[in-house]
Amino acid sequence: MTDQAQGAPEVSVAELKRRIAAGWEALWAYLDSLTLEQITGPNDAAGWTVKDHVAHLAAWEDGIAALLAGKSRLEAMNIDKAMWQQHDYDVMNAKIQADHRDLSWDDVKAHYQRVHERLNAALDALSDADLMRTIETYDVDREPAPFDAHDQDRWVIWYVVGNTFGHYEEHQPWMWAIVNDGEAG
Numbered sequence: 001m002t003d004q005a006q007g008a009p010e011v012s013v014a015e016l017k018r019r020i021a022a023g024w025e026a027l028w029a030y031l032d033s034l035t036l037e038q039i040t041g042p043n044d045a046a047g048w049t050v051k052d053h054v055a056h057l058a059a060w061e062d063g064i065a066a067l068l069a070g071k072s073r074l075e076a077m078n079i080d081k082a083m084w085q086q087h088d089y090d091v092m093n094a095k096i097q098a099d100h101r102d103l104s105w106d107d108v109k110a111h112y113q114r115v116h117e118r119l120n121a122a123l124d125a126l127s128d129a130d131l132m133r134t135i136e137t138y139d140v141d142r143e144p145a146p147f148d149a150h151d152q153d154r155w156v157i158w159y160v161v162g163n164t165f166g167h168y169e170e171h172q173p174w175m176w177a178i179v180n181d182g183e184a185g
Helices: 013-032 036-040 050-068 073-077 081-086 089-100 105-124 156-162 165-179
Strands: none
Touching: 013 050, 013 105, 013 156, 013 165, 036 050, 036 105, 050 073, 050 089, 050 105, 050 156, 050 165, 081 089, 156 165
C-alpha cells in the first residue's frame, strides 16, 4: 500500500475550497437569519441547541484543520486517546457539547471563524495530490480512524468533505427542526 492513492480521480484543492466556501456561505446565511433566542433557546430531544450544533461543527472542522497542518487532531478537539479509540461518536459528541455549552453565541461564532481560517490555511499548504494521500500519513497521533478496508475510504479528502460542507449539510436539517418545533425543512 502506498501513501498516494492509485487511480484516484483528479481533485483540486481549488475545487475543494470552492465547495467548502459554498457550504460555509449557505450555513451562515441560514444562521444569520436566526434570532439569538432561536440559536440558544430551543433544543432537540438530545438537548442540543442550534449553538451546540455549530460548536460541534467547529470542533470537528478544527480536528481536520489540525490534522492537515500536522498537528494533533485529538488535542484540537479536546478528545483523549481512550475516548477516540472507542470510536463512539455519541460519547465524543457529548464531550464536545459539554466543552462548549457555557460559551456565548458570540464566542462560538468567533471560535468557528478562527477554526475555518485555520482550515483554509492548511488547505492552502496542500497540493492537489496531497488530497489523495491516506489519512494515516497526516495523523501525528497515530490513532486509527474508523474506516472501511478500501483505500478510497481512507483518502484524506473524504475526511475533509465529511468535516466541512458534508457536515454542514448533515446538520442543517437538525438545526431547522429545532427552530421549527421538530418539523423537517
